[in-house]
Amino acid sequence: MTSSKKPQILTALTSVLGDAVLQPGSTEYEKDNSSYFSAFENEVKPSFIAKPNNVEQVQGLVRALRPYVLSGDCELAIRSGGHNPIPGSANVQGGVTIDMRGLKGIKLSDDQSVVEIAAGEIWTPVYAELEKYGLTVAGARVGHIGVAGFLLGGGLSIFSSQKGFACDSVVEFQVVLASGEVVRANAEENADLWRSLRGGMNNFGIVTSFKMKTFKSGPIWGGLICYHPDVFEELFGLIDCVCCFPQEGGYYGDHDKDTHLIYRISYGFGQKAMTSVVYHTRGEENPPQLRDFTGVESTLGLRYRWIDEMCTMRTSTQLDFCEELSNFSNDGLRQFWASITLAHKGETGILEDIYDEWDRTLEKLKDAEGFTFALEFHFVTKSMLENSAKAGGNAMAIPPSDGPLIIVLINPAWSLPEDDDRIFKGIENLMALYRQWAINDYSSSLLHPYIFANYAYKEDDVFAGYGQESVSMLRETSKKYDPEGLFQRGTPGGFKLPKESLGSDSGLFV
Numbered sequence: 001m002t003s004s005k006k007p008q009i010l011t012a013l014t015s016v017l018g019d020a021v022l023q024p025g026s027t028e029y030e031k032d033n034s035s036y037f038s039a040f041e042n043e044v045k046p047s048f049i050a051k052p053n054n055v056e057q058v059q060g061l062v063r064a065l066r067p068y069v070l071s072g073d074c075e076l077a078i079r080s081g082g083h084n085p086i087p088g089s090a091n092v093q094g095g096v097t098i099d100m101r102g103l104k105g106i107k108l109s110d111d112q113s114v115v116e117i118a119a120g121e122i123w124t125p126v127y128a129e130l131e132k133y134g135l136t137v138a139g140a141r142v143g144h145i146g147v148a149g150f151l152l153g154g155g156l157s158i159f160s161s162q163k164g165f166a167c168d169s170v171v172e173f174q175v176v177l178a179s180g181e182v183v184r185a186n187a188e189e190n191a192d193l194w195r196s197l198r199g200g201m202n203n204f205g206i207v208t209s210f211k212m213k214t215f216k217s218g219p220i221w222g223g224l225i226c227y228h229p230d231v232f233e234e235l236f237g238l239i240d241c242v243c244c245f246p247q248e249g250g251y252y253g254d255h256d257k258d259t260h261l262i263y264r265i266s267y268g269f270g271q272k273a274m275t276s277v278v279y280h281t282r283g284e285e286n287p288p289q290l291r292d293f294t295g296v297e298s299t300l301g302l303r304y305r306w307i308d309e310m311c312t313m314r315t316s317t318q319l320d321f322c323e324e325l326s327n328f329s330n331d332g333l334r335q336f337w338a339s340i341t342l343a344h345k346g347e348t349g350i351l352e353d354i355y356d357e358w359d360r361t362l363e364k365l366k367d368a369e370g371f372t373f374a375l376e377f378h379f380v381t382k383s384m385l386e387n388s389a390k391a392g393g394n395a396m397a398i399p400p401s402d403g404p405l406i407i408v409l410i411n412p413a414w415s416l417p418e419d420d421d422r423i424f425k426g427i428e429n430l431m432a433l434y435r436q437w438a439i440n441d442y443s444s445s446l447l448h449p450y451i452f453a454n455y456a457y458k459e460d461d462v463f464a465g466y467g468q469e470s471v472s473m474l475r476e477t478s479k480k481y482d483p484e485g486l487f488q489r490g491t492p493g494g495f496k497l498p499k500e501s502l503g504s505d506s507g508l509f510v
């Protein structure tokens, strides 16, 4: 922020928000700015944190700040749950961070088919409210993360095989545009903006609410299975089964649409552990398609021992399951993630190689104070992509024929800044190796261009993975709704549309 303009910017902010503007040095500012998921976001220090409580105040803020942003005197950030770990994604050094958490509200439509969720909500209260009516939505698997960033990045849900990406369930966004105008974007009205916001992140405006399709949800069967270390190697052989499991018409045909699985190998406190997080969303207890993971009547003829006291399989609700997973993460650590996407072509060797190299990286980094390290496999099933394609389109635009895909996620966490460089470098090297192998070392290239925005690394070119056609569509949307580039150059955090493709007539982009 240009220091000479600081007093004027403060006046502009207080004219809209009164005393809901936080400044460095105050207890409220320190508390607010220390509440991100990653220490790296906490370390970014905005000059002001603006805390609107309603849509009119968001409009007022955009109008009041717009001249300063367009003149280059001030940068903006938009923050909701604050769970994206990339520094500067939802915070801005020396600029104005608009903290959307004051916008609350979960309102079910009269016919109960749609719920409108304000941008400041997290998922736990959404599920709690909907479960009163026997309903739910395809939201996050973890309850305490923000609704807004999750949906704008696409979103993986336990219902994804049936419903597509979580953003595919959004039937309407309410958005404050760069002009300060508030608009609705749905299949009939501003349909280009609607489609672009489904996975297009913070590039087009400040979203103030999301209308999502609801559906009936009965009991769900699932939970966590933690395996005993002495069956670790054997269990790893199941990776083959993990790959086949999510295939449409694969091992178990259509029933696969009711299952959801995350496969996780983790290191912490000197121990390695292997965990499956499994769900059957129609509540069938220990269904055949999950038995390899539950260790009962394995189709491979194997029986795996799990650590009983750490096995939480039960029949419950999405609210309860998302609360369970909320307990497995801590805010404020030095932590980040990086991921690649693999096309599953029946080639399982790469997953074993990925594990072996993760293990070698672990050996190099594990002496860092407080080091924990996870390797996860998330599955984008063919039916997920088919259902996504049927839902009206989104920014990711992944052809269903590309599926199934496997998202490989790496997640380190540690305590001390002196270990930052070597850990970032270690993970960058690991990801570079993965990419190189996936392209060159198997019978055909297994690297898929899609990078899941919600698990992307700070250096990733997420939009390149969406494909040229989608980028052109997003560029047109940006030019139409934000011709001067308030949300491109004026809001630097998050993944931005590729500059070179924005054209020379697009104001701030040049």
Ligand SMILES: Cc1cc2nc3c(=O)[nH]c(=O)nc-3n(C[C@H](O)[C@H](O)[C@H](O)COP(=O)(O)OP(=O)(O)OC[C@H]3O[C@@H](n4cnc5c(N)ncnc54)[C@H](O)[C@@H]3O)c2cc1C
Pocket: 037, 077, 078, 079, 080, 081, 082, 083, 084, 085, 089, 090, 100, 119, 140, 141, 142, 145, 146, 147, 148, 149, 150, 151, 152, 153, 154, 155, 156, 157, 201, 202, 203, 205, 206, 207, 208, 329, 454, 455, 493, 494, 495
């Ligand atoms: C413990 C944990 C569990 C997770 N589990 C899942 C999971 O199950 N599935 C999944 O898909 N992802 C998951 N994620 C990833 C998560 O979806 C992303 O981190 C997401 O960005 C979080 O949203 P947020 O609102 O908390 O983020 P923020 O950090 O507040 O925002 C993220 C990005 O969205 C932009 N943004 C936020 N609000 C708005 C708005 N109102 N208008 C415009 N732009 C906005 C910000 O500017 C920023 O660039 C998980 C993350 C964590 C930490």
